[in-house]
Ligand SMILES: Nc1ncnc2c1ncn2[C@@H]1O[C@H](COP(=O)(O)OP(=O)(O)OP(=O)(O)O)[C@@H](O)[C@H]1O
């Protein structure tokens with residue numbers, strides 16, 4: 001289980017997260033929605049400690065970290081609990097698809113090369129890239145790169161995978177292939193937190209939806225509940241604005 | 251006076267002996283230069299207190315003064331320092347026992363370090379921040395991320411600059427003749443004065459430098475092909 005409590009983060013005078021509390025159960029898929037600038041990316045980055053929160057407590061599984069007092073070792077331990085799928089993919093440019101997936105297994109998890117290779121090939125086949133093992137990122141389409149990114153995150157078998165708008169940098173015709181991979185791994189019971197603007201997808205895949213605005217969680221609940229009967233006015237406004245544009249529906 | 255074509259060949263053959271010395275000075279200074287330069291560039295990039303300021307001062311002083319000045323300062327300054335230190339500590343060491351080429355190694359490494367730090371810095375700037383974040387996100391430590399992800403890409407991005415620097419240091423190594431190291435240029439002077447045929451001897455030296463430079467260009471083209479295979483960068 002993942003629990004965030006009282007996560008605060010400011011950039012200079014700009015308070016971006018004003019005390020976030022969130023619980024995610026094992027195997028749950030949580031979608032985070034909210035207008036641009038509401039702090040969604042910052043929240044994900046805080047969980048992975050790419051951004052250091054000013055205060056708050058992050059606990060993932062049996063590991064707990066107080067953002068005000070910790071050492072480098074704790075950060076390192078926390079990062080091992082989660083994996084991130086980036087909006088801009090961020091594949092290692094000098095490594096092939098296979099090497100990208102193997103890297104964490106070999107270097108971080110100290111798995112033998114032969115075993116890492118075998119597991120990585122299986123993962124790449126799972127995301128439909130069995131034929132692209134030796135391609136460099138520059139030789140892959142955006143959708144393919146993002147699927148490698150997902151395989152790289154899956155390889156580490158983390159407690160939670162964090163997705164930051166995994167499809168928003170993609171051409172519309174490539175969005176589907178990435179979403180279907182995410183849908184598939186959601187069904188396997190992997191815990192995920194997904195920031196997305198794909199409303200239909202969120203409604204279909206998520207067990208829990210969180211609406212953020214202005215650095216706080218305004219409302220959260222079951223997808224059906226939140227999408228059909230939003231309680232808060234800000235949520236209603238946001239959904240009204242965004243729904244007609246949602247190109248994806250189930 | 252008339253051009254003695256056959257003497258160009260004679261001189262050329264004699265100069266071949268001095269190539270290893272020139273290559274040694276070039277290789278040592280560029281290698282050590284890159285070690286120093288990488289350390290300085292990292293200290294500056296990650297704003298390590300004290301080290302980054304010291305690094306910046308080092309770079310501006312060295313780049314602000316000629317290479318031959320570094321050589322002369324080391325050549326005259328080091329022995330004074332070492333002898334004084336040896337005396338104070340009671341060692342029987344005398345600076346006169348240091349081979350001349352050591353001064354060239356030392357001073358040119360210091361010169362190369364300042365230029366290399368800028369080469370490395372521009373290489374680091376060419377690596378997207380997302381690469382470092384991706385490395386952290388899969389649980390790498392800082393040193394792992396640096397060694398496995400950032401530096402290899404920075405290195406690939408710097409290859410053209412590295413080859414430039416190698417060529418610069420190859421040519422610059424000729425300054426070692428001022429402290430009586432017999433590299434290609436000094437050897438050419440010796441051959442020239444003993445036979446009183448300056449133009450021919452220096453022409454032979456020029457041909458050798460040119461040949462070595464072409465060798466470096468070839469190697470760097472190969473290295474670019476090998477290390478930048480992943481990138482489709484550039485405008486071509
Ligand atoms: N490194 C940074 N330095 C300064 N300000 C930042 C930084 N990162 C984010 N911010 C600010 O924090 C606020 C929240 O940004 P964040 O990226 O978390 O929003 P978001 O909800 O992900 O938006 P979007 O939907 O556009 O991706 C913004 O006002 C942004 O300008």
Ligand SMILES: [Mg+2]
Pocket residue numbers: 040041042164165
């Ligand atoms: Mg964002």
